[in-house]
Amino acid sequence: MSLKEKLIKEKLPRHVAIIMDGNGRWARRMGANRIFGHQNGVTPVHEVVEASGELGIDYLTLYAFSTENWGRPMDEIEALMGLLVSTIKKETRKLVENNVKLRTIGDLSKLPDTPRRELIRLTEETAGNTGLTVILALSYSSRTELIQAAKNIVTDACNGKIKPEDMSCTLFEQYLETAGIPDPELLIRTSGEFRISNFLLYQLAYTELYFTQKFWPDFRKEDFYAALLDYQNRERRFGKISEQL
Numbered sequence: 721m722s723l724k725e726k727l728i729k730e731k732l733p734r735h736v737a738i739i740m741d742g743n744g745r746w747a748r749r750m751g752a753n754r755i756f757g758h759q760n761g762v763t764p765v766h767e768v769v770e771a772s773g774e775l776g777i778d779y780l781t782l783y784a785f786s787t788e789n790w791g792r793p794m795d796e797i798e799a800l801m802g803l804l805v806s807t808i809k810k811e812t813r814k815l816v817e818n819n820v821k822l823r824t825i826g827d828l829s830k831l832p833d834t835p836r837r838e839l840i841r842l843t844e845e846t847a848g849n850t851g852l853t854v855i856l857a858l859s860y861s862s863r864t865e866l867i868q869a870a871k872n873i874v875t876d877a878c879n880g881k882i883k884p885e886d887m888s889c890t891l892f893e894q895y896l897e898t899a900g901i902p903d904p905e906l907l908i909r910t911s912g913e914f915r916i917s918n919f920l921l922y923q924l925a926y927t928e929l930y931f932t933q934k935f936w937p938d939f940r941k942e943d944f945y946a947a948l949l950d951y952q953n954r955e956r957r958f959g960k961i962s963e964q965l
């Protein structure tokens with residue numbers, strides 16, 4: 721039986737998040753420039769988007785660029801922004817045809833004009849789609865997201881829109897960029913790093929974590945299925961004991 725056939729549809733996560741890591745080391749290992757690694761990181765994006773759509777997963781969040789990544793050498797940042805634009809342009813038709821909806825989280829105002837415009841265009845163009853939602857985290861920082869939520873909550877409180885006793889998880893979540901999106905049940909990080917790197921700190925509270933040594937450019941559908949299968953074999957207790965489940 722193939723890995724895909726082993727997956728139980730009813731036990732699939734609704735939302736998978738991925739920290740796509742290891743492009744630079746993948747390229748360096750073959751004596752190439754880091755940018756070559758980023759170029760080869762586009763194929764696995766196709767693979768996981770396609771696989772998620774085929775399996776009927778509702779949300780796929782991809783960590784593509786963190787606020788900390790702005791500290792990288794300028795030529796690498798420019799190459800990443802260029803890749804973003806060319807990928808969006810090439811993929812638009814396929815995404816629209818496949819009923820994929822694009823959303824972004826992160827501070828898009830920090831992005832150069834062209835990628836920002838292309839992202840807004842594609843978000844608007846796919847807004848009515850009802851299939852898989854792909855959430856691109858770009859210029860994203862979870863701490864910034866939480867601080868912004870705090871600012872907006874204080875403002876609303878000062879304006880009398882909310883009272884301290886109104887605050888709850890449900891209300892707080894409405895102030896996050898991920899408002900309306902269920903928390904990821906599964907987080908995948910490639911490249912053998914075991915950290916969260918300022919990604920979805922609130923939303924990952926009870927997420928199952930899956931780490932693989934594979935560098936992102938080598939990640940394929942089979943690796944995605946392997947992660948999902950691993951997830952399906954876990955017992956999610958949420959603080960309870962096995963016998964209660």
Ligand code: IPE
Pocket residue numbers: 740741742743744745746784785786789800911936
């Ligand atoms: C992930 O790969 C892509 C981005 C962070 C944009 P890296 O570029 O971090 O690759 P490594 O981790 O240096 O190998």
Ligand code: IPE
Pocket residue numbers: 739740741742783784785786788789913915917
């Ligand atoms: C996290 O990867 C950000 C993305 C994958 C976009 P990094 O490679 O930037 O993270 P650190 O620096 O290893 O924590």
Ligand code: MG
Pocket residue numbers: 741742743
């Ligand atoms: Mg990295």
